[in-house]
Amino acid sequence: MVFTNDGKNEIRNWLAGDSVTEPTHVACGTGTTNPLAIDSDMESETHRNAIASTTKTDKQLNIECVFDSTEANGNDITEVGVVNASSGTSGGGVTLFSRDKHTAITKSSSVELQYNLIYQIT
């Protein structure tokens, strides 16, 4: 997982006292390129869900999101990202905080996917 420059700048804005929107959703997709800090959007998004839960421990945040049996079906899911809106892209002011990729999981109606994403502050 790579924390993006756009995500870092959102934190900078918050430190400066600006009004910012925190991560609210997790997107999954079929993009396969390596994640980079300069990424502003998912490569090939197929579905986006609200974050199911967050767990805070000292200097660490765990984000959990589930894609249920009706969502993102018919795709080989390889990509995940954390964003701060239910839809839209960077062109519309949406921030992609982090992006990651993994080998494919075929999503169908008989499968549910759960993502656990961990941010660490040291």
Next chain:
Amino acid sequence: MGELSGTLGEAARRLRLLEREFGQLPETLVYLRFFKNKVQLREGPTIVKERNIYTDSNDSFILGHATNGVLGTANGVGGNQIILGDYTSSWVTQKIVNPDNTWRELIRDTTFKDASATTGTWDTTNYEWIFANGNIIQTTSIFYNNETITDAEININEDNITNSGNLTYYLSANGGSDWESATLNSSHIFTSTGTDLRLKIEASSGTAKISADDSNSNTTAIEVTYTTS
């Protein structure tokens, strides 16, 4: 930077003028100090779990069915107890990937603790692994992504280890089937390769402790870096 230097230079010039105007001693020095602190936001592991939902005959109750029509006493054709509605399996980890091919553990939670094998104390209050003599700290999968792991290296700041000489380090690339002894802060090439990386540390000759924080609460992650083919 040029603009900042110019501004600072101008500020210093004005301070000198003020000192002159108010008659302060020439040896009076005015320091302007700028403090910089480093906060690192690190991306941790991404864990993907999957569970199956059986919506057909497998383990759902079917009235009149020879197997799935018997409630409570029999397993369905899917192998689990027959239930009303859809059967849902447990969550099973399918992928674990890490930024820069490096797993980082801060001992903030027990996500990667192998509870069945760990006998030492996985202390999420003080962010420490504590070993009595003979104790083991063992992880579940720390990398698992259908990619063959060829080598790995355990990196722990030795200042954060108490009684380092009492610890023996092991790595497994095949889900714990084969544990290979590894040297701290040195690359280990696996004899038995695989796709499921795990870490085991054993206090083989006395007590020991590994901390993820130093005495000033600066966090230093326990890391395992790996290469895949």
